[in-house]
Amino acid sequence: MASARRDIKLDTLQQKATRRFIFGMVVGDVLAFALLLDVFYLRPFYLRPWALSKWHIWLTIVLVLWGIYTHTWLQDADCYYSKMARHGCAPIPSFPNDPFGVWFLLDAARHIKSHTLLARWSGLLSSMGHTFRHRVFPNSGDIIETDEPDNVRAVLSTKFDDWVIPQLRIRAFIPVLGRHSIFTTNGDEWRHARATLRPAFVRDQVADLRCLDRHVNKLIAYIPCDGSSFDLQAMFSKLTTDTISDFMFGRSTDMLGSAPEDGLRFGSCFDVSMQKIANRARLGWLTMLFGDRELDECTSFMNAFVEKYIAEVRNEQDEKEKEDEEGDGKRYMFLNEFLRTGEPDEVIRDQLMSIFTAGRDTTTSVLSYLFFELSRRPDVVAEIQREVEDLNLVDAEQLPTWEQLRNMKYLNWAIKEALRLNPPVATNAREAVRDTVLPVGGGVDGKSPVFVTKGTNIRYIPWAIHRRKDIYGDDADDFRPGRWETLRPTFEYVPFNAGPRICVGQQFALTQIAFVTIRLLQAFKGIERKDDRPPIQKFGINTSMLYGCWVSMTPA
Numbered sequence: 233m234a235s236a237r238r239d240i241k242l243d244t245l246q247q248k249a250t251r252r253f254i255f256g257m258v259v260g261d262v263l264a265f266a267l268l269l270d271v272f273y274l275r276p277f278y279l280r281p282w283a284l285s286k287w288h289i290w291l292t293i294v295l296v297l298w299g300i301y302t303h304t305w306l307q308d309a310d311c312y313y314s315k316m317a318r319h320g321c322a323p324i325p326s327f328p329n330d331p332f333g334v335w336f337l338l339d340a341a342r343h344i345k346s347h348t349l350l351a352r353w354s355g356l357l358s359s360m361g362h363t364f365r366h367r368v369f370p371n372s373g374d375i376i377e378t379d380e381p382d383n384v385r386a387v388l389s390t391k392f393d394d395w396v397i398p399q400l401r402i403r404a405f406i407p408v409l410g411r412h413s414i415f416t417t418n419g420d421e422w423r424h425a426r427a428t429l430r431p432a433f434v435r436d437q438v439a440d441l442r443c444l445d446r447h448v449n450k451l452i453a454y455i456p457c458d459g460s461s462f463d464l465q466a467m468f469s470k471l472t473t474d475t476i477s478d479f480m481f482g483r484s485t486d487m488l489g490s491a492p493e494d495g496l497r498f499g500s501c502f503d504v505s506m507q508k509i510a511n512r513a514r515l516g517w518l519t520m521l522f523g524d525r526e527l528d529e530c531t532s533f534m535n536a537f538v539e540k541y542i543a544e545v546r547n548e549q550d551e552k553e554k555e556d557e558e559g560d561g562k563r564y565m566f567l568n569e570f571l572r573t574g575e576p577d578e579v580i581r582d583q584l585m586s587i588f589t590a591g592r593d594t595t596t597s598v599l600s601y602l603f604f605e606l607s608r609r610p611d612v613v614a615e616i617q618r619e620v621e622d623l624n625l626v627d628a629e630q631l632p633t634w635e636q637l638r639n640m641k642y643l644n645w646a647i648k649e650a651l652r653l654n655p656p657v658a659t660n661a662r663e664a665v666r667d668t669v670l671p672v673g674g675g676v677d678g679k680s681p682v683f684v685t686k687g688t689n690i691r692y693i694p695w696a697i698h699r700r701k702d703i704y705g706d707d708a709d710d711f712r713p714g715r716w717e718t719l720r721p722t723f724e725y726v727p728f729n730a731g732p733r734i735c736v737g738q739q740f741a742l743t744q745i746a747f748v749t750i751r752l753l754q755a756f757k758g759i760e761r762k763d764d765r766p767p768i769q770k771f772g773i774n775t776s777m778l779y780g781c782w783v784s785m786t787p788a
């Protein structure tokens with residue numbers, strides 16, 4: 233790959249080429265107009281009009297259209313460079329020799345196939361100076377790639393109003409999440425969605441450990457005690473499906489128990505839909521031109537499934553209100569609270585689908601990666617087990633409290649480290665709604681600001697930021713929970729995003745991950761790895777472990 237220095241020179245050359253092109257086009261336009269004059273005004277003086285060839289006329293029309301098009305294009309370029317200079321910005325490297333984004337697309341497709349896309353993009357970023365731009369065929373606009381924490385800060389926080397969720401992602405997600413979802417809205421509609429969802433995640437609800445415990449006990453009963461190997465990732469996926477459905481509807485899908493037929497179908501439809509919308513978001517509008525029957529069938533089944541729950545809970549609520557007014561002694565249930573907001577059923581359905589999407593695979597991903605590392609690191613297991621012992625829980629019936637979970641220093645470091653090396657939302661994107669400036673990435677040294685025109689997409693890559701050796705040290709790729717003793721990163725660590733759109737389920741997820749880890753390490757004294765393949769991360773909407781997490785566990 234070309235060095236950053238060479239790419240920046242390419243960019244400067246491009247400016248020179250633009251100037252030369254302007255000259256060429258001006259000459260071209262003059263010629264075209266001369267031709268026009270010749271055809272329509274001069275020739276009739278000495279030729280009969282019917283003697284003009286059709287070819288002559290068509291050529292003239294094409295030339296004029298070409299002239300108008302290039303004029304507009306060059307004006308845009310000229311305007312871009314003058315605005316860039318006015319803001320004190322410098323050019324950024326571009327993916328070499330790829331004006332239409334064909335090579336970038338092919339390169340990405342090749343690395344998606346070999347499950348090396350994240351490593352490839354991370355490599356490109358470090359070789360091209362941490363911020364570069366490119367195109368992806370057939371989309372016309374520029375995409376900026378970055379793993380600069382300062383740029384992430386601008387996009388997510390200090391210049392939040394300049395950036396929105398990209399239209400491409402919204403169009404890809406709508407078939408599954410609906411048009412009212414917190415993930416498919418911007419501006420006031422998003423603000424409203426967030427304000428409605430936010431109260432559901434206050435601490436008391438987040439810390440319903442009794443509910444969590446019921447599901448973890450089922451997981452423990454599921455784990456073979458005879459030392460045979462099994463895929464923990466598959467089990468964590470069932471666990472999170474059960475816990476998130478219980479949190480939302482007050483009824484679990486019971487994947488770890490006697491899952492009903494429709495619950496199983498919901499799970500498989502959900503998996504199919506997630507993979508399909510990930511591909512749509514990545515491949516762009518081409519995929520959206522064609523219908524997808526499987527996706528349509530899956531989404532209508534899932535909508536009916538969720539609507540059935542909404543109707544059931546609404547009926548129960550009505551009856552309860554007829555019988556008595558209290559209902560306070562009942563366990564918290566997200567849907568109960570949400571129905572009280574008076575939102576239409578369609579909106580409630582879209583938000584429930586969003587919570588399910590946001591909460592299931594992300595948590596599964598972190599738990600699976602954490603246990604993958606634990607199966608290779610008895611020293612880390614021993615350290616966490618020491619902390620669990622220090623809790624002085626009398627027996628398996630006594631649950632740790634929320635405060636105890638928060639205070640388990642080493643366990644929380646291990647979780648942070650798992651989120652650093654495997655952020656489930658490995659890449660994220662935004663679209664500029666007005667001309668704006670990124671603080672760094674321009675110029676030969678990459679320290680100058682970068683001018684960004686309205687409509688440009690930016691992709692920031694937490695996976696790459698979290699592995700930068702100049703931030704986390706030479707051992708950035710190693711799982712070392714102890715590094716968190718002194719680390720206090722801000723935008724160098726963004727597994728949950730940051731700023732006004734930070735993940736609302738962060739505490740819910742962290743509580744769940746910590747609780748499950750404690751319970752499993754109480755019930756089992758050892759975790760042995762049963763697979764020597766590397767932890768390759770498969771990249772859908774969220775990351776997952778390509779080969780699963782194969783382990784065996786020894787009961788305590």
Ligand code: HEM
Binds near residue numbers: 426586
């Ligand atoms: C370890 C687990 C999790 C990770 C790493 C994670 C990460 C993220 C990230 C990166 C975003 C920002 C998406 C964007 O703006 O493009 C986000 C948003 C969100 N997350 Fe999470 N999440 C996790 C778990 C959860 C859970 C368990 C829930 C709910 C039960 C949840 C609910 C949400 C919601 C509703 C948003 C949208 C916030 C908004 O746009 O205002 N997340 N999450």
